[in-house]
Amino acid sequence: MISCKPNKAELNSAESQTYKRISGNKTWGFVNQNGDTIIPLNKYKFLNPIDEEGMILAENNGKRGYINITQDTLIPFKYDDLSVFSNGLAPAELNRKHGFIDRKGKVVIPFEYENESHFYKCGLARVRKNNKYGFIDKTGKVIVPIEFEKVRDNKADELVCAMKNGKWAFFSCDGKRLTDFEYDKITEVSYNDRTNTYFKKGLCRVEKNGQLGYINSNFETIVPFGKFDIAEPYQNNLAIVSKNGKYGIIDSLGTLIIPLKYDLIEHPAIYSNIFAEFLTNDSGKYGLLDSNGDILLENKYKEIIWDRLKRGENQQKYFIYKENGKFGAINTKGEIIIPFEYEQLSNFKYRDFTIAKKNDKFGVINSFAETIIPFEYNSINCNERKQWCNLLILEKDGNVGLADLKGQLKIPSIYQEISPCFYDETNRFIVKKNNFFGIIDIDENIIIPIEYNEISNWVEYGPDEHFVTKNKKKGLISREGKIVIPPIYDEILVDNSKLIKVKKNSLFGTINWKNEIVNPIEYEQILWEWPYLSYKELDTIYLKKNGKYFTTDTKGKVLEQKVSAKLIDEKFGYLLN
Structure with a gap:
């Protein structure tokens, strides 16, 4: 039974507060802006954020439903699966069949399909029935017949695709077939962080009979099939192409704006994050073109490194290279953001600081090239094995200490070695002093006395305890310094x-x-x-x-x-x- 909504006074009271999700013991809850518990833990296995209508997708006892912040049941907990609303409908699963319900819990589209889907740009949802695919609208009417091997849609384009006998065709949002079933492949490219597109970044790359070509949004062939040996998808209305081993760039009209002269052209990328700029290689020397194909750097560099750095709350792309024997960096406009005065310059790795070497000494600079830690150390390393770090290990004249990112010394440089304990990388450290090892915390409290010949850190499949060696005998000591097995073996x-x-x-x-x-x-x-x-x-x-x-x-x-x-x-x- 679906409960009534809270009265107006209760609703106004709830709306005047802000809420934050919390989790613990594999359950979820909510607290208000004062930290008061509104929905306690250990009741719901899952709670989604509050949506624009004040509804919360929830899971309880293996079933899904919707509640509000006062835990009134708005949609009963009877569904095997239930998702978020889009265009007023939420996909739901009941007894291994899928359908759609509205915000009152009314079944709008019957439970007769074999897959979950959502309504996107076209206002259509992909459905499968008897292992065949098609599209329906928000009333449940079949718009594209459920008779195809595969179908595709996205959140950016007002069209959909379907495959028949291994060939793809385009359809309009009202179900009209716009092309023949003639394409072996149709390529989508990233439009933003949330969806892909066929045409909003330029021409669409398609494949026919093993050859690549490009079509426009009117499905006219702009670049003939087989004109290029390699044809990359468009980014910002430009595409990389190659013929007979030489690379160039074409615009959205299919015209070569960069002639086929390079040994290689590629978009720099960090995982799936593709840069709009172009890295070029000419006879083993690297150069750089901006997102419009204009020259940022001539082809004269042995190496160009791409990365992101943080300035304030913003992430910026940048490029490191060596000029006149010194490293520095430019942004995507070709502006120098890190001067060319360093013998070594580490990647920022999305951070707002990095380690550099100048006048044969190491220091730390921020993303504005301001010195944080002076250039007076023989080596500087991050204190942990992951991408991010918040403490730095400093070595000077054979002694090692630990500093924070403001350059403040946290552990003085009196040790031969410092290594973070893998289980608490910001507070526990294995140290070496007078050729003996022990463990201290960030306040220099001794956890394990500095008297051992060896202390283990991370050991694959190993115990929680540290292996220790003393006078060639081995034992085990807990993380809190208790001798578990004395070093007598x-x-x-x-x-x-x-x-x-x-x-x-x-x-x-x-x-x-x-x-x-x-x-x-x-x-x-x-x-x-x-x-x-x-x-x-x-x-x-x-x-x-x-x-x-x-x-x-x-x-x-x-x-x-x-x-x-x-x-x-x-x-x-x-x-x-």
């Missing part, structure tokens, strides 16, 4: 939560996590199946003594007095041979 192997294999004086044994001996240290070999690969808890230990194997359980109780060499070879031959 020649070797230790940790790959499960029950037993640890240890080695002493060339013989093996096992201990539990309380450092209690389970299997005495008197065996020539100890083997077990690695739980990570066997997908089961450790239960059987294979021990070798006087050349013969037997088994025990994880508490040391004998299971089998004798185990065949064949079984050992089958289970552990990959380790022993």
